[in-house]
Amino acid sequence: MSRPKSAFACALAVLAALSACERRNQGISAENAGIYFPAALTLDPRVPEDDAARWLFVANSNSNLAYNAGSLVAVDLDRFFHAWMNCPQLCLHKVDDGTCSAAAKADPCGIRETVQDIGAPIDAETPCRHAAFRPQVIECEDTQVVARIGDDDGDGVADRPLSVRMGSFITALAGWSRNAKEALLLATVKADPSVTWVELSGGMKPFDPQRPLAPTDLKFECGQGTTDLFDEGRCARSGQDAHALRYPFDDGDNRRIGPEPSNILVSKLRNWALVTFATTPEVVLIDSGVPRRRAAAGQPGRHHRRARHDEHVGRDEQHDGRDEQHDGRDEHDGRDEHDGRDEHDGRDEHDGRDEHDDRQRARA
Incomplete structure (x- = not known):
């Protein structure tokens, strides 16, 4: 084949390959990533402060951009302690749940025999082992202690992790309890400057040490799967x-x-x-207690408004550079409402003089 024909054939092959691509490079999904570059965490806001919470919510910032999004996951603290501690309930809460042997009860806070040695493989059944450089430290595979959902094959073992994705560079996470069963998780996102909220429900059943791999009914809801984003677990950023x-x-x-x-x-x-900001003197106030009213707008019925960071930042938001107290000048740059003239062109309706002539001159 001659060189021109060969080059032409190569060009056709490249064009055919490009036409076969349905989307741009989508990156790597963070669905199964577990904990990576965690930036913020909060305990379950539905649980009173004096009670032990089962769920620890972790916001992954994706700061190294290894994945195509940041994410929110839930760590099952009961599952975590059960994976390496002899008798977590007896050690932490002084409650005998009937699952510990006599030998384990003798040292309830001790390390389980199932904890693997240094460098040993770990799996769902035995997710923890002694750390290589500090054998007295126990390390556990994070993907095995995050909340897992679904049981499509009916074997009693959860199929997939519970995770929703949002913009990268998450900086803060906070929870607000609607009631004893529902709550909101609010996350500040820098990559797509916004406050993303996730509705939280379920997961109120206690951990069953006899079935540590069973799925949970904990649920995240943030409009995922309702937009044309390539990730069905991505929180919706637009639409209803x-x-x-x-x-x-x-x-x-x-x-x-x-x-x-x-x-x-x-x-x-x-x-x-x-909500505060790193580079601008402003505060966003979110009213979380207003009932849901605008389902068509896709918002949970909350009112949002911008407030100034300081009452005397030197700017008035409505007058672009003029202080709220007028800084010795009139509200309209030293002029009255009609450019220094009285409402009747400087003349009173009666006898050509304003009834308050002295005050009008003072304002001018």
């Missing part, structure tokens, strides 16, 4: 099921919230969450 706050009052005509949301404070006194 959107779970991402980008604009005050959820109104796209407003200026977008700051580029680097950095922290969240959930009030214990009121149904409020306050």
Whole structure:
């Protein structure tokens, strides 16, 4: 084959390969990643502070961009302690659940015999082993202690991890309890500047040490699977099921919230969450207690508004550079409402003089 024909054939092959591609490079899904670059965590907000929580929620920031998104997972603390401790309930809560042998009860906080030695393989049945450089430290495979759901084959063993994905560079995570069974998890996201919320339900059943690999009914809901995103576990960012706050009052005509949301404070006194930013002097106030009213807008019925970081930041939001107290000037740049003139062109309706002429001159 001559060189021109060979080059032409190669070009056709490349074009055929490109036409066969349905999407751009989608990256690697974080669905099965477990814990990676964790940036924030919070205990189950539905559980009173004095009680032991089963679930620890972890926000993975994906700071090294190894995956195509950040994620939210739930660590089963009961499963974690059961994987390496002789009698967790007896050690931590002074409760004998009837699952410990007499030998284990003699040392309830001790290390289980099933914990593997240094370098030994670990699996779902034995997820923990002694660390290589510090044998007194126990390390456990994180993917084996996160919440798992589904049992399609009916063998009593969970099929897949519970995980939802959102933008990378998550910086903070906070929980707000609606009631004893439902809650919200709020995450600040830098890659797509927003506050993403996840609705939490289920998972209230106690851990069964006899069935440690059983699926849980814990549930995350953030509109995943309702958009055309290639990841069905990605929280919706637009549309009727959107779970991402980008604009005050959820109104796209407003200026977008700051580029680097950095922290969240959930009030214990009121149904409020306050979001601060790393590079802009602003605070976003989220009213979490308003009942869901606007299902069509995809929002959980919360009011959002932007507040200034400080009352005297030197700017007035409505007057672009003028202080709220007018800084010695009138609200309209030293002029009254009609450019220094009285409502009747400087003349009073009666006898050509304003009834408050002295005050009008003072305002001018």
